[in-house]
Amino acid sequence: MKKLFIVANWKSNKTEPEANSWLQRLKIKDLRLTNKEIIICPSFTVLPILKSLIINHDSSIKLGAQNISPFDEGAYTGEVNGKQIKEFADYVIVGHSERRANFYENNNLIAQKIDKGLKHGLVPILCISDLDQAQSFNGIIAYEPLSAIGSGNPDTPENGEDIASKIKNKVGEIPVLYGGSVTSDNVKSFTSMPNIDGVLVGGASLDPLEFLKIIKNA
Numbered sequence: 528m529k530k531l532f533i534v535a536n537w538k539s540n541k542t543e544p545e546a547n548s549w550l551q552r553l554k555i556k557d558l559r560l561t562n563k564e565i566i567i568c569p570s571f572t573v574l575p576i577l578k579s580l581i582i583n584h585d586s587s588i589k590l591g592a593q594n595i596s597p598f599d600e601g602a603y604t605g606e607v608n609g610k611q612i613k614e615f616a617d618y619v620i621v622g623h624s625e626r627r628a629n630f631y632e633n634n635n636l637i638a639q640k641i642d643k644g645l646k647h648g649l650v651p652i653l654c655i656s657d658l659d660q661a662q663s664f665n666g667i668i669a670y671e672p673l674s675a676i677g678s679g680n681p682d683t684p685e686n687g688e689d690i691a692s693k694i695k696n697k698v699g700e701i702p703v704l705y706g707g708s709v710t711s712d713n714v715k716s717f718t719s720m721p722n723i724d725g726v727l728v729g730g731a732s733l734d735p736l737e738f739l740k741i742i743k744n745a
């Protein structure tokens with residue numbers, strides 16, 4: 528059975544009490560998760576509370592950040608660096624299309640962020656919307672077509688599979704996820720494809736019961 532990565536990208540959502548209640552309602556302990564790695568990527572502000580709740584509940588959930596500074600510690604106002612992230616998380620999303628579009632991130636900057644993540648022991652989850660953006664590194668790639676993100680119009684599993692296999696041909700055998708309008712109803716159609724190793728879930732991950740269904744159905 529292949530290992531599946533189920534990643535929740537909360538984007539710029541949830542306060543500390545909201546994150547707390549989300550995790551309480553997930554009741555992850557009741558699930559058998561032998562082949563599923565669950566990764567929650569919240570805002571930096573709620574990483575600490577989630578980390579302590581996960582430890583208190585003896586949960587196998589992993590945490591990820593949604594961004595990382597391209598620099599190490601120092602005079603970089605407003606940035607959160609890899610050493611700081613590693614205190615709380617094991618993964619980091621880089622190159623999300625919302626950062627490429629709203630914060631002018633280019634492939635060069637994204638490559639620097641990947642390097643900083645790896646340097647500090649984080650697994651980068653590189654988001655790409657086309658094959659040209661795929662690069663070789665020791666981490667995970669999430670294929671997210673722009674038209675599928677937040678639209679309710681997911682790509683077809685067949686096209687996702689085709690791109691995932693092309694990504695692996697280009698960069699080597701690393702896990703490739705699909706992202707874009709994933710729900711509990713369509714998740715299995717993606718994860719049952721041979722080259723798709725999991726999903727990156729935005730909107731549907733905000734509701735703990737829907738996310739729980741996604742985990743179960745994947």
Ligand code: PGA
Nearest residue numbers: 676677707708728729730
């Ligand atoms: P969505 O977002 O699931 O809301 O489409 C996915 C993403 O942006 O990672």
